[in-house]
Amino acid sequence: MRHFDLIVIGSGPAGEKGAAQAAYFGKRVAIIEREKHVGGVVVNTGGLASKTLRETVLYYTGIRQRGLYDHDYSLRENMNIGSFMHRKQNVVRCQWDIVSQNLLRHNIEVIHGTARLKNKNTVIVGSAPDYEEDLHADVILIATGSSPLRPGNIPFTPNVIYDSDEILKMSRIPRSMLVLGGGAIGTEYSSIFTAMGVEVTLLEPHDRILGFLDAEIVKRLTMRLEQLGLRFLFNDPVINMETQDGNVQITLQSGATHTFETALIAVGRRSNIENLGLEEVGVALGERGLVKVNEKYQTNVPNIYAAGDVIGFPALASTSMEQARVAMVHAFDLLYKETVSRTLPVAVYAIPEISAVGLTEEDCKNKKIAYEVGRAYYENSPRGQIIGDTVGMIKLIFSPGKNACLAHISSVSRRLS
16 A cells, blocks of 8 residues: 555645645645546636636627727627637646646646545545555545536536536527526626627526625626626526426516526535545535535544635635645644635626625624725726726725724726726
8 A cells, every 4th residue: 555645635726736735845745636637627617717718708799898999899700609618728728737747846646536535544546447546645635626516406408508517518609598696606607698699697596696795896796797788687586497499498486487598507516525435434524515624624534634615615716725735734734824814805707807805894784893985986097988997996995093904805897907
C-alpha cells in the first residue's frame, strides 16, 4: 500500500490549491480525479463555460454599445450555441494546462479514477474496470464539488428540459425559455439568453431574485433586465411541469399555464458525495449532502477535511481556494494562513453584473447596527456618459461617527470601471 501525507479527492479550485499548499511545505501529496481532465466543475462544466459564453454574447450582440450609439445589434444569421462555445473550448484547454502544470510543479501525483473511503486513512481508487488500489494517507481532503439539483417531480426530457451542466450542450438557440430559480446561476443564464434575443421568463417562487444581495441593488438589476426583455414571475410556484409535443408546459399555483420551447432548472446544487463512503466512516453530512465542517474546515473525523462547493455557500472558486489552504495549514500545523477572511467579495456575472463585499443594508437592519448610506449613479458621472452606461450604481453602507468603518460596497454596472 502506497502512503501519502495527503490525499485530495477532486481537482477543482479547492482540491488544487489545498494540494499545492501541503506540497509547498514538503508533504507527499496525491490528487484523485474521476474525470479525464483536471480542473473540476469550474473549468469543465460550470463557471468558466458560462462566463466565456457571457463575454462572447456581449461581443456578438453589441449590447455594451446600445446605450452609447442607440443602435440595437442583432445576432448574425445561422448562429447556434456551438458558434458561441467555440472560444469556450480554447479557454478550457488553457486552464487544463495551467492546473496540470501547477500540480506538476509541486510534484503532486495525479491519479485518474474513482475514490471510496475504506476507513479514515485508506482510500480505494478504481482506475480501471477490474483494478483497484488501496492508498494510505495521514490526512484526506474532500474537494469533490457539487452538481445541479434535479428535483424528482421535474421530467428532465433530453433536449427540452436542462440542468445548468447540460444547458450549453443544446443544439440550437430556442425562441422561448423558462428559467426556474432566481439564484446566481438562474439570473446569469437568464440575462445571457435574453441578450441573445431569446424570450426568457425567469420564475422565482419567492418575491425577488438573488436574496443574498442588497435589495436596492437587486431591484436596479431587475429593472435593467426587464428593459432588456427579460420577464419575471414571482411568488407563484410551479405545481406541475411536463413536456408535450417537444415543448415545456407548466402550471402555476395561481392556476396560470405557460408554454416554452425549453427550460433551464436552476433550483440549487447538491454535494458530490455519492459512493465516497463518507457516512460509512462516520463523516457527518447535512441537507443535500453538504459535508459539515468547523471553522478550520475539519469534519467530525479529525483527519478528514472538506472545502469548496462540497460544504456549500458561498461556493465561489476564490473562497474555495482559501478554505482549502486554511484546512491544510491546520491539518499539518503549518505557519501560514490560519483563517479565511470574514469579509468575502461576491460577484454575479449577469448582464449587467453585480459585485459586493461586506454587510448589506438589510444585514445592518436585522442586526440593529447603526449605518449610513452613500450612493453614486453612473448616469451622473462623465465616465458613465462616455461609455454609455447610465444604469450603473455604487452603494456604500458605512458606520456613522468619527471611527466610521466601511461595512458594505456593492455595485451594478454593465461594465466595471
